[in-house]
Amino acid sequence: MSISQLSSQFSTRVEERIAHLQTSPGSYENLGKLIAIEPKSLSATGKIDYLAALEKQYSWLYSLIQEATLAIAGSEPNEASNMWEGVDEAEREDVATALRLSPNTAQMRIDVARTLSNHLPATCDALSNGEISSSHATLIARETSDALLRGVSPDILPLIESKALAHSEFHTAAQVAKKLKTLFAQFAPEIHEERHEKARDTRSINIYPEADGMSTLVALLPSEDAQTVYLAINACINLEEREAETNSTETRTIDMKRADALTRIATNFLGSNSEKIEKQKRPISINVTVDLPTLLGLSNNPGQLEGHGPIPASLARKLAADGKWRKFVTDPLTGNLLDMGRSHYLPSQYLVDFLTARDRICRFPGCSQPARIGDIDHAVSWEDGGETKPSNLGFLCRRHHRLKTHGGWKLSSNEDGSCTWTSPNGKTLFVPARPLDENATINERVT
Numbered sequence: 001m002s003i004s005q006l007s008s009q010f011s012t013r014v015e016e017r018i019a020h021l022q023t024s025p026g027s028y029e030n031l032g033k034l035i036a037i038e039p040k041s042l043s044a045t046g047k048i049d050y051l052a053a054l055e056k057q058y059s060w061l062y063s064l065i066q067e068a069t070l071a072i073a074g075s076e077p078n079e080a081s082n083m084w085e086g087v088d089e090a091e092r093e094d095v096a097t098a099l100r101l102s103p104n105t106a107q108m109r110i111d112v113a114r115t116l117s118n119h120l121p122a123t124c125d126a127l128s129n130g131e132i133s134s135s136h137a138t139l140i141a142r143e144t145s146d147a148l149l150r151g152v153s154p155d156i157l158p159l160i161e162s163k164a165l166a167h168s169e170f171h172t173a174a175q176v177a178k179k180l181k182t183l184f185a186q187f188a189p190e191i192h193e194e195r196h197e198k199a200r201d202t203r204s205i206n207i208y209p210e211a212d213g214m215s216t217l218v219a220l221l222p223s224e225d226a227q228t229v230y231l232a233i234n235a236c237i238n239l240e241e242r243e244a245e246t247n248s249t250e251t252r253t254i255d256m257k258r259a260d261a262l263t264r265i266a267t268n269f270l271g272s273n274s275e276k277i278e279k280q281k282r283p284i285s286i287n288v289t290v291d292l293p294t295l296l297g298l299s300n301n302p303g304q305l306e307g308h309g310p311i312p313a314s315l316a317r318k319l320a321a322d323g324k325w326r327k328f329v330t331d332p333l334t335g336n337l338l339d340m341g342r343s344h345y346l347p348s349q350y351l352v353d354f355l356t357a358r359d360r361i362c363r364f365p366g367c368s369q370p371a372r373i374g375d376i377d378h379a380v381s382w383e384d385g386g387e388t389k390p391s392n393l394g395f396l397c398r399r400h401h402r403l404k405t406h407g408g409w410k411l412s413s414n415e416d417g418s419c420t421w422t423s424p425n426g427k428t429l430f431v432p433a434r435p436l437d438e439n440a441t442i443n444e445r446v447t
Contacts, residue, residue, distance in 0.1 A: 015046040021053040026060020026130050056130030062137070063128040069095060069113040076114070115141040119154060122161050132165065135173035140164055143180040150195050152188045160187060213311040236261040243398050290316040318383070352376065355393055358417045358434070362397040365421060365429045369397035377401055379413035391415040 014037060024030050034057060039050045073091040088110060096106035116124050120141060127137045144157065160183045167179045185192040200222050208216045221229065237257050252260070293299035294313045303316025355376060362369045363377075374395040380386030392413055396404065403409050408424035416433040423429070 015042060015049065018042075018046060018049045018053055022049060022056065024053075024056075026057050026063075026128060031057045031061070055133060059127050059130040059133055059137075062134040063124060066113040066116055066124075066127075069109055070117055072098075073110040073113070075117055111145060112138055112141040115145045115148075119144055119148070119157055120161055122158070122165060126165055126168075132168045133173065136168045136176055139173045139177040140168075140180065143177050143184070147180075147184045147188070151191050152184055156187045160184065213315045232265065233258050233261045236265055240264075244402070351388070351390070351393070354390065355395060358390070359395045360434055361395075362400055363394045363411075363417070363419050363431055364396060364400035364403070365431055367397055367400055369399075371395035374398070375401045377404065377411075379411045379419070390417075394419065 017033070018037065021030055021034060034050070034054050037050065039047055042050055072094050073088060078088055078091060088107060092103050092106050092110065095101065095109060096103050099106065099109075101109070116127075116137060123132070123137055123140050126132045127134070132140075140161070144161075148154065160180065163183055164176055164180050168176050171179070203221050203225075205217065205219045208218070210216055219226070219229070237254075240261070290303040290313075291299065291301055294301045294303065295317060297317070300313040302313060303311050356371045359371045361367065361371055362374055374397045376393055377396045378386040378388070379392050379394065382388070386392050394413055394417060400409075404411055410422040412420045412422075414433070418433040419431050421429045421431065
């Protein structure tokens, strides 16, 4: 028999032994057999079987870790020995220092071990036999602990535990945790209802300043309301993509799109309701303080965003020039207020109505999209000093607005609504004004 044949037979026997170990209970002997095998020498299938067999042994080892944890912490919480110590104070620190864990993580380890030992004997057996993973056992323990804290009777635990373990055979730990939530809600509906009503009263929205001019916005909502908000955000993205021309240069991730969509929904609400809000004496304004040299681009001192703190100079300049943000321009030496920026990026409703009547359709050559569904565009951008007045404003459909903003087209605008476009290759196209009274134009030509 050749060496290659002998090697092949040896590999086959090793992989058969691994397959057998997949069904073997956890033990020092079986773990030792796996450790003696070099996984890199196995076939593709053998490597997968080896990993599964090793995971089963790890489950058994994890059950020993739970027992060792209980040996330190005890099966019940230890009362504080004096007024300066908390529950499990010494035990938690022992576990934390031994395993190089934070105190909170150590306490969670202790709580999981106690729940498994005191309330989930079948789960302990399944873990010791390698029938479930350590992740499954941990999540079963956490869901059970939460249910007990909510007032679920321990009498129903054996039935729920058996259903959870049966579900574990073909499902991930996260899926089993979800199944447990459903089971506890089914077997203790009155507690589920009561907890839900109390939880609704904790709904809130908070904002936390972060580094680099960012903030974290956290919303705690009832599940149905959270789904409504999430669906609205996704619908906003879908609407934008349907209205936009195919853009192969899109670089935003889906998370970035969702963040932009949430901002757009809020911006649209403020834009469409600003007049009503101001009439109710509750004006919407977000204050940005920036010194004059920074505003002019001569310095790069950080601005101050009210409710947040310092923000980069570039962001301060952008916010000071944008929409309904109010800018506070200060003297860089004294900090005294120089200007509050009374003019707004957004035109008044009167000006919107005027421009709609004047332009009627998109101002791009040959486009007939109605102005009423278009965007109001600054011919000379606000950031470049363009003013919010008829000579610099006009309606563009979304497609041609993007063409002007990102496609290299330039626009020169006139008071009467006429305008001149310059293509990226330098060709100019004139779009005349659209007289409101067509009869006057006819009479003028006849004369």
